[in-house]
Amino acid sequence: MASTTKSVRPTEQLGRLQSKNKKRGIGGRIKRYANFYVMFIPVLVILFLFYYLPMYGIKYAFTEFTPFGEATWIGLDNFTKLFEAQRFWNAFNNTLFLSIINLVLSMVFSVGIALLMNEIGRLFIKKVVQTVIYLPHFLSWVVVAGIFTIILSQETGVVNLILEKMGFDRIDFLTNEGWWRSIFFFINRWKETGWGTIIFIAALSGISPDLYEAAEIDGAGRLKQTWYITIPSLMNTILVVFILNLAKIMNIFESVFVLYNASVYNVADVIQTYTYRVGMQGTFNYGYSTAVGLFKSVVALVLVGFSNIMSSKVTGKGIV
Template sequence: MQEVKVSQSVVARKSSSELSRRLWKNKWIYVMLLPGILYFIVFKYIPMYGLIISFQNYKPFKGVTGSEWVGLEHFKRLFTEPDFLNILSNTLILFVMNLLFYFPIPIILALMLNEVRGDLFKKVFQTIVYLPHFMSWVIIVSISFVMLTMDGGIINELISYFGLEKINFLLAPEWFRPIYIFQVIWREAGWGTIIYLAAIASIDPGLYEAARMDGAGRFRQVWHITLPAIRSVIIVLLILKIGAVLELGFEHVYLLLNSMNREVAEIIDTYVYTAGLKQGQFSYSAAIGLFKSFIGLVLVMLVNRISKKMGEEGVY
């Protein structure tokens, strides 16, 4: 028995020294990881403590420890709120539009750019489609406002030039969603191609050469080589996208929101802003945030499980 304990301690010391050696050997990699790790700890994990107020009637002057505990009261209020179903449906509709119209665009752009042989044209085009990502939503929405306004907007001026009646794009509820999704594509499509282009760059060129020798054209090479090679990347990004089903972003929608289109434009993020910051209902808004996170987590786990059953790698 004594010999077994001695051997176990020797193995433990060896494994500890081996771990220390590996950590020291790769020390600069861990130094590079440190800012990212600190970011997640400070801004993602530590704030989880604040979720306690979702179950309290939080009062800032009493603090977390002194506020009254109300259990699931705020969640009951959320699900019985008269506008809850409308707000939830608006959020889900915009998400589905993102999934149907925006998600495929970066893939298509990456496939098209991969087929371009002129390096100069390729670099210029990439720069042009990347640029909108570096502009804030304020600038994107402002540019759209200038183009779509009835008072001198270029789109309405063209409509008027052809003898048609001007359209109030900015106030008409039926135009909110098309404008929203167009702006998302305009700003993010080019930036979204980066991951796909990186995945395409890792494909063995010998596969294309073999396909060409067998008489496969460009389209067949894309369909039978490029797309299957980047399928795992597409699946992972799709899972992450579905996990953000209720996370459309506050700023973009809030900038497009007005009293005329509120019925179709009010989403969970803007509702949280109104209830939390404008009305000071911190516990209620925290409960809504927890509800969003829970739904996202469940969907990520569910879709990841489905992808693994279909033979894909998934995100974990």
């Protein structure tokens, strides 16, 4: 009964506040919250300067533009050229495939490990485990690539030495199209899973112990508690993290760049590595690069929109 009283009061207060605000009108409301608006100004300025003003550069996607002369309006030519390039579509497909699988694996492993960590009772062990699994995140991709190149080396790598001792043939893990993606996903998980658990561990600590107590009284075991309490409680966090990461999936670059090579372009080349190679040829064609960037942003926007719709369908509310 007590908890019901607590939950109703703020709602009533909020309702009264909202109706008062409506009566005041915009001017009155601005006046009333003037201090908050003043505090918001720096954020607004930063947003405008660094997020909205640069959008002015989108115009270059429709021009032939180099740093050495005036931009020439060419309409959709840059996009036509982009969509006609077979290599681009290969890179586009790889970007989606590598990023989405990586994202799904990231969610599964991060949530899974967060749940396991939540079960560790001894604080010292929990802290040690957390530290150990966070550490790889702080290594740069170049270092990680170096480590795994040594481990997976066909000549001297420990994995191949073990395979050979066991009577198997040596495997060219990083130059073999069949192996490259699996290795890529594995290395990504090794590096980033620990870091990915942070937000879920935080969310887990926010779940009311009362719920578990009540479930226990009702006879629910650990698995059922996880299924019916923990996962539903985490669902909002999972969706937020998923949607935020989904918006970034077109930006995959460094992890691929340090691990790929000519033998695996078919399965590894992504949009960013493709545009990097275009840039390496020294065309200085900023118009084309902007068109690629704009296309990436549009795809990311569509993906976020799609996730939002899915979120509305699954949870009854969107987050955008």
